[in-house]
Amino acid sequence: MVTTMASYLDQLEVSARPNTVADAELTLRLFAHRVTATDPECVAVAGIGRVHIEDFKRWLAARPGQNAKGLSTTTIRHRLSTMRTFFERIMEWEYDDAPARLLIYSSDFPALDEPLPKFLDDPTASKFMATLAVDPNLRRRLMVELLARTGIRVGELGGLEDDAMVRYDGVDRLRIPVGKLHNDRHVPLLPMLVDLIVDYKALRGPSRSGHLLERDDGGPFDRRTVHRYVAAVAKRAGVGHVHPHQLRHTLATQSINRGMSLEAIAALLGHRSMDMTLTYARISDRTVAEAYFKVTEAVEAQYYGLSGAAAPQAGGPGAQSVNDHNRLLANGRCTRPALLGCAFESVCERCGFFETGPQFLTILKRQRKHADERGQSDRRQLFDGLIEGVADAQ
Helix, strand or coil, X not given: XXXXXXXXXXXXXXXXXXXXXXXXXXXXXXXXXXXXXHCCCCCCHHHCCHHHHHHHHHHHHHCCCCCCCCCCHHHHHHHHHHHHHHHHHHHHCCCCCCCCCCCCCHHHCCCCCCCCCCCCCHHHHHHHHHHHHCCCCHHHHHHHHHHHHHCCCHHHHHCCECCCEEEECCEEEEEECCCCCCCCXXXXXXXXXXXXXXXXXXXXXXXXXXXXXXXXCCCCCCHHHHHHHHHHHHHHHCCCCCCHHHHHHHHHHHHHHCCCCHHHHHHHHCCCCHHHHHHHHHHCHHHHHHHHHHHHHXXXXXXXXXXXXXXXXXXXXXXCCCCCCCEECCCCEECCCCCCCCCCHHHHHHCCCEECCHHHHHHHHHHHHHHHHCCCHHHHHHHHHHHHHHHHHC
């Protein structure tokens, strides 16, 4: 048994990251220990049967974890998944000591809860960021600002190279190194982040490690230090404990609530699967409500049109007429349902409820010129798109 497991780990080292190999080794050790403790005569993987798997499941469920509740469901599923992968691969690789059939099935995995990612609501995030803006430690402020404004992971933050900031197509970007999902990416940088990086590098001097962020002794930052930095800002802001990954969740939630597409959010966060990004669609309550009311009002208007009945009027026992709530803006109109409040009056053109038309072309072109004169390329592109949309519709 030990020889087969050692041979498997040797092969795993060729294609997997060190942490993955170490985790697989721990799981195999736990399993082998349990099997030999309950059945000393079982010394080969080929001799393992369902009775050993079922005993291992019960043993995992009864083991103490970090709290009195025992191991988490996620940990138990992970251990069983690692063992199932082990059995599958040695069978595929035709090991002499492989079992005759697969021993772990999908039904063996305990049901996994799907809690929503924890994020900061707008008032809490505002307090946190206002406190961060006056942090006297430039390096600490830069680290937490990067986490909050780019959505990078803690491991990616520590892996940023000294030349990670690049500029092309007139936009400053941050090159995120290959990380958790084996992919790298570029994320746009706000001007204030560019200024912070420039100021920090001037204060720091030449990098001794080749990394952008390093300790006073030139070494890399560990996760605990980053966690302490974030927690310290949260404590000063009086918003309770904040975990670094909550800043990533907060950015994604704010983005989707302000009209950013799921595809753009996936690219920003480095998601390989849209399933990962769709999680944020579940927590964007405002976006879901807006989409629901927008569609519902259109359906209601169709019902009344087909039946010949009059649509409910404002103040009556029902919704407003579909067009009653449209609010005229300087360069378009807001189609947000009257039942929904709006806390983002300054971002109308980027909102999904913003509509414009040929009657607003003059002001749109004037605003595009205003953005162009001030070198605001993102704003210029926004009005380019609106003007092109009007032209295409004519």
